[in-house]
Amino acid sequence: MERAEYYKMYEHEDHYWWYRGLHELVLSYVEESSLGKPLRILDAGCGTGRLMQLLQPFGQVEGFDASKDAILLCTKRGLQNIRINNLNTWEPPHSTFDVIISNDVVCRSTVDDDWQVIKKYQTALKSKGILIINYPAFELLRRAHDTAVFGKRRYRKRDIKQQYHALGFRIRSATYRLPLLFILIFLKKFLFESWVAKDKLTSDLKPINPFVNRVLLAMHRVDNWLVRRKIPLFLGSSLFVVCQKP
Template identity: 30%
Template sequence: MEPDEYDLMDAAEARMWWYRALHARVTDALLRRPGPGGVVLDAGCGTGGLLARLVPLARPLAGLEFNPAAALRAAAKSGATVAAGDANRLPFADAAFGALTSCDVLCHRAVDPPAALAEFHRVLAPGGTLVLNLPAYNWMHSAHDERVHNSRRFTAGGARALVASAGFAAIEARYWNALLLPLMILQRKVLKSDAAHDSSDVAPFPPWLDATLHGVTAAERALARLGLRYPAGGSILMVATRP
């Protein structure tokens, strides 16, 4: 990512509505499908917001981050062991982890999705859980994608096929951030301007707006827990098992 994007992430991820919603979804997935126990790896952990959120799970935590300075921030923030390294070539032993999370990493231009997924498969123990978050729809590509060096976005069907081809089973691929998708389209495709060509979506929101947006995501999450599935959304949450 652009170097100053790490500063924005580090400052915002504990309280910004988007990160809180994402971290809640990932935590739900790990509680529902914890895998065989053991260490949880967050591959592409950024400045450590998700790792910090996972501390109450009372499982050993580890992180991997390409940017060494961000890796140091993640370790300080979460107390986890965080290595600096490449998702395409994980510096870990085979079957070292009981679960692996990776949020908005396979979309990066420096990441080769088949290679990274092969590595995720390799370092997970048999029965281990994989949790991925992916941005949805190439036509939603925006200035923020450019700032964070995203070169691809996904559909649920395409992501499912990609994960299956890496040898994973029991694959779930579900859209989320569905209720706010119309606002995302408005912001990214209708109201965009040339002046915002290098803008980031990570920024302080007025408290009332942040609370409103988070409330929408919380309502959507509650409906999903009741079994409602969404035909579209701004992101895709995937859960799979390494056989």
């Protein structure tokens, strides 16, 4: 990401509706996997570390990111077990983690081969370990935000499912998320960004009215409820995948 995006993320991540909703969904699957036992968890591409904070009650949590700014902001949160690492050169330990989480990371232009990274995650997982991963969905939605966060790829569910099956993962959940946000982004892109100069466009992460934030968080929680009950959503701004190593 652009350096400034990490500092914006650090400022907003604790309360911003998008992060809170995604973190709550991830934590629900981690809690389900723990069955009361401590887990060894890796946050691959940990950003500024808010999710790592929330994961602490579930066991030993480690994280890495390619950005020095991200690691600096993680230390401001008091986090340990964090380091700089590049997914392209990362040599995964074998059968080490119960859970690996990687939210909106392999899609970035800084990642040379996204599927090689997924294979690395598979190597690092223990038998029956869980991979939780969030992707940006639908190439149609590519916009200024993607450029600001170095987003190179957007994904479709059918392609993802084929690839994960080919690697031998057992898919527990693969679903689009936030269909209303899909519509809003689509309208914003074609009605607004089409006539604004490209050098004036930035990411979507901006201060938001507290009431609007609460409304959007409530929408996100409804969406999470649907995802957890495997009620199919046929479009969305994101694609959420939970799969298990055999």
